[in-house]
Amino acid sequence: MKLMEYQGKDLFRRVGIPTPSGVYATAAGDVASYIAAHPGSWVLKSQVMMGGRGKAGGIKFADDAQHGEALARELFGKVLKSIQNPDGEEVKSLLVEEKVDIASEAYVSIAIDRAARKPVVLVTAQGGMDVEEVAERDPGAIEKYWIDPAMGYSPFIGRKLAFDAKLPEGYRKAFPSILGALYTLFMDYGANLVEINPLVLTKDGRVIASDAKVELDDNGLYKHPDIAKWNKEQPTDDDQAAAVAIGLGMSNYAKLPDEDGRIGSVGVIANGAGLGMGTMDAVKNAGGGAANFLDIGGGAQADLVKKSYNLVTSDPRVKAMFINIFGGITRGDQVAKGIVEALAGDDVRKVPLVVRLTGTNAEEGRAILAQAGFVPVETMDEGAARAVALASGGK
Numbered sequence: 001m002k003l004m005e006y007q008g009k010d011l012f013r014r015v016g017i018p019t020p021s022g023v024y025a026t027a028a029g030d031v032a033s034y035i036a037a038h039p040g041s042w043v044l045k046s047q048v049m050m051g052g053r054g055k056a057g058g059i060k061f062a063d064d065a066q067h068g069e070a071l072a073r074e075l076f077g078k079v080l081k082s083i084q085n086p087d088g089e090e091v092k093s094l095l096v097e098e099k100v101d102i103a104s105e106a107y108v109s110i111a112i113d114r115a116a117r118k119p120v121v122l123v124t125a126q127g128g129m130d131v132e133e134v135a136e137r138d139p140g141a142i143e144k145y146w147i148d149p150a151m152g153y154s155p156f157i158g159r160k161l162a163f164d165a166k167l168p169e170g171y172r173k174a175f176p177s178i179l180g181a182l183y184t185l186f187m188d189y190g191a192n193l194v195e196i197n198p199l200v201l202t203k204d205g206r207v208i209a210s211d212a213k214v215e216l217d218d219n220g221l222y223k224h225p226d227i228a229k230w231n232k233e234q235p236t237d238d239d240q241a242a243a244v245a246i247g248l249g250m251s252n253y254a255k256l257p258d259e260d261g262r263i264g265s266v267g268v269i270a271n272g273a274g275l276g277m278g279t280m281d282a283v284k285n286a287g288g289g290a291a292n293f294l295d296i297g298g299g300a301q302a303d304l305v306k307k308s309y310n311l312v313t314s315d316p317r318v319k320a321m322f323i324n325i326f327g328g329i330t331r332g333d334q335v336a337k338g339i340v341e342a343l344a345g346d347d348v349r350k351v352p353l354v355v356r357l358t359g360t361n362a363e364e365g366r367a368i369l370a371q372a373g374f375v376p377v378e379t380m381d382e383g384a385a386r387a388v389a390l391a392s393g394g395k
């Protein structure tokens with residue numbers, strides 16, 4: 001799960017990393033009233049997942065309420081584009097923050113180094129720009145330190161990194177405790193990545209996290225239900241919103257781009273992202289292409305199966321559907337019931353359907369399908385081949 005900046009900063013504050021004062025806003029009027037109540041210089045920061053907002057025109061500066069309101073109106077609804085996200089992302093909310101006078105911008109992050117099986121800390125004095133850029137141009141300017149999780153963090157690590165990365169003097173005192181807090185966040189919240197870019201040294205000598213990028217491991221979210229629920233609150237595109245609307249997680253449904261001018265025409269429903277990807281590969285091996293993909297998750301009930309069927313067929317490119325379920329927590333009979341219910345309605349778009357059920361209650365599921373006149377397939381490859389043939393008008 002990727003967090004937006006304002007959410008990342010919420011976690012920063014929980015562990016004691018200094019952030020600029022400010023407010024989260026979803027309407028231009030709120031921006032105006034906040035600035036009116038707190039005179040000074042403010043930054044309006046578009047809250048989108050993609051990075052490089054500065055370059056994309058998503059960060060503006062305002063000195064009074066009226067100007068702030070005008071800029072907010074300009075930003076709300078604007079679609080920001082970057083190299084990583086050429087389709088763009090619409091701005092739906094803003095973070096209004098105290099504008100700080102920057103003396104220096106540093107970069108610090110912690111990520112998992114899977115080869116070393118340790119968290120690795122990256123620090124450079126050249127913050128503010130993409131760290132990839134620094135790595136390419138001046139790799140020696142990036143200092144690394146692998147933290148032994150059994151030993152944990154000690155302030156000497158922060159002191160050494162600040163010194164080796166030649167952070168300006170002003171950082172030296174605050175940096176070890178900020179890095180310690182960042183490490184606490186990384187471990188306690190099960191992060192894959194935490195990044196502060198820039199970690200700002202202000203002209204009045206404060207060290208502040210001016211930006212926040214946090215990615216949490218979904219497998220650890222059960223430990224923090226208050227954060228897990230953010231996942232459903234912040235859909236950033238139509239597919240994510242559609243997935244959330246039927247009760248799935250944000251990343252459980254995605255339309256796929258048309259590859260090499262070849263339009264994918266098979267709708268795919270599977271339980272589990274891994275099985276979903278395998279299913280899409282099988283469709284490709286069979287000479288076709290997936291139009292979209294829906295991960296129905298574990299323990300899918302009949303009602304969710306029905307909603308999922310409708311979502312997948314709402315994509316007009318879908319000419320046939322392949323439902324591939326490996327029953328574990330998900331029960332075959334529940335899935336079969338959902339399919340039969342979905343197709344019983346007059347309000348659904350019916351497309352040729354291929355179902356493969358295996359695992360828990362597969363027998364019961366197949367019986368339900370057989371009664372409704374379906375012949376389920378035995379293997380994934382067989383199902384993929386059938387679906388591809390049906391999508392291209394064959395039998």
Ligand code: GDP
Binds near residue numbers: 051054055098101212
């Ligand atoms: P990103 O472009 O999405 O990474 O967004 P950032 O939060 O990193 O902001 C981009 C750039 O905007 C920073 O590197 C700063 O140069 C500038 N910026 C952001 N906040 C402030 C601020 O409070 N004061 C000043 N002077 N510049 C800021």
Ligand code: MN
Binds near residue numbers: 197
């Ligand atoms: Mn940044």
